[in-house]
Amino acid sequence: MTDTLNPIVRVVDDDVRVRESEAFILRLDGWMVQEFESAADFLEKDDPDRPGCLVLDIRMPGMSGLELQEVLRRQKRTVPILFLTGHGDIESAVMALKRGAADFVRKPMNPDDLQSAVRRLVDWHVRLCLRMKKQQELLRLHDSLTDKEKIICRMxxxxxxxxxxxIDLSISEQTVKTHRSNLTHKLGLRSAVELADFLRQIDEPIETTFRIAVEATDHD
Structure with missing residues (x-):
């Protein structure tokens, strides 16, 4: 499933040695990785339509990692963020997690843990993107119905x-049957069970944040 959407792992860190090291570890695990030297560089060059994850430093010249996270939140980006920091800043960690970061880990992170965390994050984001895409397609179908058809569909x-x-809508039974025929033709569905499942899928809220527990070894 992961390969179908061509995911990419973004690594944003101003320290070139750290950035290249993290990218190397992730490429060894088979990921396509793009490196960015700053938050501004990321915002300028990143493709928001590609799923994946973001491995992000906290403290950088210019825009910080937390400030970048806030920009992405305002843009309603769903890409999961794994924060890596060289500083044990509890306040920053709490803020990042409250804003929806997947995790906040002190650098350097164990290579196996980094690969494992990224695998889980990318897999989750690919599944999320597929689900959101499907829901959007179903919503477009639903929008093709008239207001009366939408009401009858739910009934x-x-x-x-x-x-x-x-009786409930104060219209003729034949009119109801005509609306039912039209809506089932538009949706490609026939039974009440299929219609109920269709409505459940468009009504069901989608959780767009994901947190993981990463066992990282601190190196003082």
């Missing part, structure tokens, strides 16, 4: 018969 999904729907 049918709840198991209401055409006769009862006609």
């Amino acid at each position: 049918v999904a709840r198991g209401a018969l055409s006769k009862q729907i006609a």
Whole structure:
């Protein structure tokens, strides 16, 4: 599944040696990695349509990692962030996690732990992107219905018969049947069970943040 959306791991760190080391470790695990020397460099060059994850330093010249996270949050980006820092800043960690960061780990991170964390984050983000794409496609189908068809769709999904729907909406039973025929044709669905599942998928909220527990070894 991961390969189908061509994911990329972004590494943002102003320290070239750290950045190259992290990128090397991740490339060994088979990931396509793009390196950025600053938050501004990332914002200028990154492709927001590609899933993956972001391995982000906290303290950098110019825009900090936390400031970049806030920009991405305002842009409603869902890419998961793994913060790596050379400073044991508890306040920054709490703030980053409250804003939806996946994790906050002190550098240098154990290579196996870094690879494992990135695997989980990228896999989660690819699944999220696929689910969001599917929901958007279903919403477009739903938007193709008239207002009356939308109402009748939900009533049918709840198991209401055409006769009862006609009474509740003060229209003829034949009119209800015509609307039912039109909406099922537009959606490509027939049964009340299929309609109920369709509505569940478009109504169900999607969790767009993910936190992982990473066992990292501190090196003082």
